[in-house]
Amino acid sequence: MAGPCSARLQGEAAAFTTALRTLVNNPQFSDVTFVVGREQQKVFAHRCVLACRCQAFQGMLSQETVGSEGSPSSVPPQGPFILGNVQPEVFLAVIEFLYTNSVTLNSHIALEVLTSSVEYGLQDLCKLCVKFIKDTLSMEQVCEALQAAVTYGQVDLQQHCLAFIEGCTTAVVRTQGFQELSDVVLARVLRSDRLAMDELDLVQAVREWAHVSS
Template sequence: MENSGLVVHGQSAPFSTALRSLVNNPWHSDICFVVGQERQEVFAHRCLLACRCNFFQRLLGPGVPSPVVLSTVPAEAFLAVLEFLYTNSVKLHRHSVLEVLTAAVEYGLEELGELCLEFVVKVLDVELVCEALQVAVSFGLGALQERCITFIEAHSQEVLRTRGFLELSATALLPVLRSDKLCVDETELIQAARSWARVGAAVLDQPVAEVAAPVVRELRLALLAPAELSALEEQNRREPFIPVWTPVTELRSILPRGDEEQGPGTSVSVVTRFPLQVEQIVEAWKCHALQRGDAARSAPCRRRRGTLPRDHHRFLDFRFK
């Protein structure tokens, strides 16, 4: 009978330490990366990267010259990726973990990504949560997105004052504005959304109302008292934020029937086009005038967790869920 072999293990710590010493070590390295905007040189070993990661196996195929430029990944995050590939462990830091997570997703390193997600949840705070939400939305990380939204719901006022909130994309901001559990009054949320749109307008060189258009429909103007709604309307005249839709008149020439080959005819039709989107401010006033929440079904009027009570709220049909 043939004897079966027995796998025995030596000490893992010295092995890990030895491999860690090879991270960014030019000794016997056969590939150099130029990473980040600082164009930092990082040394590595092709065979180790290729056997540990399919991304690098494809990237470092035969004939690929050195150095390889990876300008979108910061040097610190790339070194963390290498540390994980060499040692199957990594030291994470709060200030760079989202960059490591982004690299892990892009390079298909699921285990590293899970380690990063666990770390993010542990260190999540007011300053980090919006940046984490943006990463979650960008890469479809549903569990992280839910965790970030829950955190924002509990710390709404503090989060709205952060730089990270102002830098959110419209796609990432939408799930925040759709939440019924935000602990903030609508007036503060409107002001925060206006500040967000101003920053976006400056960055994109576009009008504030154009930048705000994808998200303003989630603002619940019907929650405002008449005096607050009037003030918002006046401010919106001075600085357009909530789009005001007006009829558009279009002039169109008409070809006489049967004379298409002779060129355009001289008759002109006037076509007036009314946009389908209803002005939010008008809908909010309708809610006040009719004293029924169902009069403004096209404009959300559910009270949020942090909505301050106003006299007309007793007419709203939609209850907090």
């Protein structure tokens, strides 16, 4: 006699995402609070969502606390957790991703969200940030993007930024971002034999970089 049939059926994913989006920074039923940035903005979240989606948050939320007798307590910390070194908009983008597996980015926060994605070990968010940065790369941001790509080992983004710089080197070296490159990243740029700039002008640009960096 044949056994019972079983199957896992997938419902409407968009409806599920829309419902979870209503919980982003929603104090209703929230059981953990973060105080974010210099603005000390409160961000409300739900520890079960954060813990199941991100190991870094799981560790943060499950740390043992010390009870009144000096012994470890089984009650997880309630916060508020102070996150003074991140912009509220950046942290909210991370929270949005954890709840919905999507993220709202703009050119002002994309690199910082990339940084947070690396810090929290969120590889899928990192990929989304890299794609957005590549798609919206500008003259003013390319050096900062290259610096981040080298720092976080994003090889694909490094290559994309270098190709961008090679195509408009004369304009790029005039940007503030070029002046703020680290010596390691500048060396990577200078190793290229495709820079669209006269060699003497490039030497002068490097001298100006050295003067600013000294």
